[in-house]
Ligand SMILES: Nc1ncnc2c1ncn2[C@@H]1O[C@H](COP(=O)(O)OP(=O)(O)OP(=O)(O)O)[C@@H](O)[C@H]1O
Ligand SMILES: [Zn+2]
């Protein structure tokens with residue numbers, strides 16, 4: 001470190017350092033400062049310090065250390081995950097041509113320019129080889145640019161400095177045709193001595209920004225730039241609400257949690273409350289209590305952009321104290337919210353998974369709503385589960401954790417059973433209404449009598465009646481696994497992805513065939529690529545197709561469609577849901593994204609068009625997911641004073657997940673599923689870890705996996721079970737082949753040391769083209 005950096009640098013700051021053999025520049029974090037380091041190897045100099053103040057505090061640094069060990073991740077990945085993406089540096093590589101004396105391939109690559117962006121992955125091997133050679137001959141150089149994308153947003157404000165006499169004087173001195181300046185003077189006359197945003201004045205007066213510059217020169221006003229937060233709440237209609245009078249069960253729950261918060265105990269609660277039992281009000285009142293005691297509150301909700309209702313409920317109770325953190329925000333907005341939290345300007349944080357790292361101090365409660373949601377687990381490094389991070393932070397802050405759900409994950413419910421978590425339950429709906437009546441339709445029978453494969457007769461009749469009563473309907477199409485594909489009727493040809501072992505999915509919005517794994521896209525074929533036949537059939541049911549069908553049957557009904565296609569634009573979710581909330585539509589048709597959290601009093605019919613998709617998959621959590629999804633979506637009906645009805649269409653009416661979802665009996669389901677997991681040696685009876693090796697060379701991936709298999713066996717007791725090595729269900733993705741093993745275990749300390757070793761050697765493997773992944777408690781085995 002250079003002398004001049006000594007006073008500037010503290011633990012928790014980001015720095016730019018040279019790394020590895022090529023001394024490429026990367027962003028690093030200062031985790032410790034030594035006066036005289038004992039390190040034997042070559043010490044490199046810090047190039048520059050990015051921050052003026054630490055961005056990671058002591059808690060974060062400790063948390064990163066724990067998380068790296070717990071999730072088999074690199075510590076730097078953990079630290080980066082804690083910062084808003086705008087603060088993660090972007091590195092751009094550029095190739096610079098130093099000599100004209102280079103061969104043809106290199107010349108073509110530079111195509112007459114002196115500098116080119118450089119991405120090894122995108123350059124053909126032959127040219128890459130030539131470039132490397134040229135670099136060795138010092139004819140080409142690689143430069144790294146480290147860019148910090150986080151920017152503070154500044155806006156212009158103006159303030160009039162004219163007295164009324166001054167205004168009169170200036171007005172008299174203006175030329176007759178100086179209309180714009182006159183208009184500005186009039187404005188200033190009625191807005192003296194106030195700081196106003198220039199943009200707002202421009203909007204009100206219709207004046208262009210040049211006029212303000214002229215006025216500044218004339219000495220009428222002062223202009224300056226001030227920092228402004230981007231406000232993600234701008235388009236929310238927020239009315240202040242007051243706490244509701246709690247029901248007996250709600251009150252019991254609030255009191256239990258508040259007591260532990262007061263005593264500063266890191267107790268974990270599982271609040272199991274049926275749909276519509278008023279869990280949100282419990283959260284809000286616990287938060288209010290925590291704030292009263294001068295502490296802060298952290299609340300996670302799944303994919304928050306999908307539940308604008310929840311955001312609205314929290315902001316309308318706590319106003320400006322709330323900060324939002326989720327993927328629906330722009331990078332700039334998220335950065336600004338992060339800074340508001342960091343500066344203690346916001347005391348309540350509502351956000352999706354990564355909000356668990358919000359830099360709140362003095363946390364009094366951590367709440368995780370819909371705790372069973374799989375989106376709380378991140379599926380790339382660091383593969384953390386927000387629930388585990390919540391528990392770690394709770395211990396650090398001495399505060400309770402409140403996990404809430406109508407359908408808890410088996411893991412959490414089992415822990416409540418054992419007394420590891422404290423179990424709270426609310427088993428009646430707020431309105432004292434029974435849970436909605438559920439009818440299951442056997443589509444195998446239906447198929448004999450009708451050629452309508454989408455809607456059963458019962459479904460059509462119920463939709464009809466609900467429309468006649470002027471009430472609203474939610475229809476869910478379970479799209480996962482129901483993918484639309486094309487097949488040739490003459491030769492049976494199915495169009496597949498050239499890079500992956502999977503068929504391409506038909507997308508009507510873009511009129512193309514897409515691969516959901518690697519993003520490959522191509523036009524829809526109109527003749528069979530294999531036999532040139534013209535009899536191509538497009539299979540599967542997309543939401544668009546269902547919408548068209550629905551509109552044909554109920555031509556007067558107003559239908560809103562909510563799926564990935566209609567919600568791509570920012571704010572689109574909110575718009576669609578608000579429209580439905582105002583009863584500007586009768587039917588809300590959508591994918592899984594409509595199953596959770598919605599609370600509309602006028603919805604009395606919920607229809608599930610296909611309940612089965614997950615059941616056929618080789619996933620030990622398939623039944624659990626199906627049960628949860630059906631129970632959640634059923635819970636959208638009859639939440640106020642009107643009675644609700646649910647219709648579920650299925651090809652597996654006898655499956656226990658469907659039978660018990662019909663009864664909405666979580667407890668029966670829990671017992672049944674636990675006994676199946678017990679027999680099958682599955683979680684939550686066993687812990688699991690999945691190790692995957694991938695490579696462009698199938699043999700190499702398999703070989704690596706067999707090597708790990710051979711080694712790991714030596715570190716396991718006879719009680720552990722290993723599945724595999726096997727190729728993954730989709731064995732090839734983006735031209736890489738995947739092999740895996742799964743270890744089921746109870747207590748295996750030696751294995752952890754071994755896996756840590758695998759992780760740290762994986763950087764070397766990666767240089768040889770093999771990627772290793774270690775995933776603790778994977779969401780599925782496929
Ligand atoms: N104490 C109360 N008095 C009156 N109304 C209440 C009370 N508590 C909650 N409610 C209302 O009851 C409805 C259902 O509550 P809420 O949406 O919190 O249920 P939930 O348990 O979160 O259900 P879900 O799991 O289905 O999302 C809401 O409209 C809410 O405003
Ligand atoms: Zn064909």
Ligand SMILES: [Zn+2]
Nearest residue numbers: 497500515518
């Ligand atoms: Zn693909």
